């Protein structure tokens with residue numbers, strides 16, 4: 001792989017005019033290449049941000065104003081609701097809705113997540129398409145391998161590229177993708193003005209991650225399907241949620257999930273998801289009563305599926 005241009009500044013041309021790249025906060029060659037690659041996969045114009053949360057923040061600044069109403073899918077990523085709560089004082093009004101049903105009429109922005117992390121519901125696209133507001137879809141857990149949300153009718157797709165898109169738990173990155181030129185220009189403007197930019201190293205991690213994305217997602221899915229089926233038959237497991245694709249499973253044990261999650265040896269007991277290494281944690285510690293107390297979120301990595309099952313089985317003996 002070619003070396004990464006980490007310059008923060010590029011000289012003007014001999015007549016004193018700014019060239020394509022001027023100052024890293026505005027844009028840089030690695031970022032532009034990664035945006036082109038992701039944009040092609042999504043079928044839109046991609047804009048990178050310093051994290052998924054920075055992409056969420058940029059969407060609020062680009063799409064909302066004081067008094068804007070936004071309906072977010074219940075059971076969607078906790079951090080997104082936390083980010084929105086910061087905007088309450090600036091007049092953003094947020095409600096929740098069940099994304100398997102019709103979004104509430106009259107809201108300005110509908111925010112769905114496919115599949116929602118950690119409850120793993122998927123949006124009802126017919127009713128999302130029929131809605132008159134702006135439609136945003138967080139497709140972090142689907143990736144463009146399983147969902148081209150712009151084709152489904154989303155105006156903007158949001159990603160935490162920190163997860164599956166980069167895939168190795170070594171880069172913080174977010175993206176927003178759209179076919180609307182005005183929204184894309186506004187997202188870029190907000191990024192530059194508010195300093196929400198992505199680093200060249202993180203953009204390089206995306207370029208690298210995209211080269212294996214198909215293969216990784218295929219393997220995540222094959223293993224997750226198998227593990228979801230085996231978990232479903234396990235006596236200590238009460239509920240298994242798996243949408244049928246992707247690497248995320250959430251399942252409930254009846255008692256305290258802590259003795260289970262701390263007993264795994266191959267599966268890392270840590271937060272986040274989407275890495276080549278499997279990870280699992282109870283979400284109650286972060287989300288409280290919003291989700292079942294016994295819920296464990298498992299992000300299935302690329303390890304041998306029988307090794308993963310043996311690890312889960314011995315850990316579930318503590319349930």
Ligand SMILES: *Cc1c(COP(=O)(O)O)cnc(C)c1O
Nearest residue numbers: 051052053077117140160162173
């Ligand atoms: C992790 C995550 C985010 C936030 O992304 P960061 O890169 O951690 O800022 C947003 N949405 C979903 C679905 C996520 O899993």
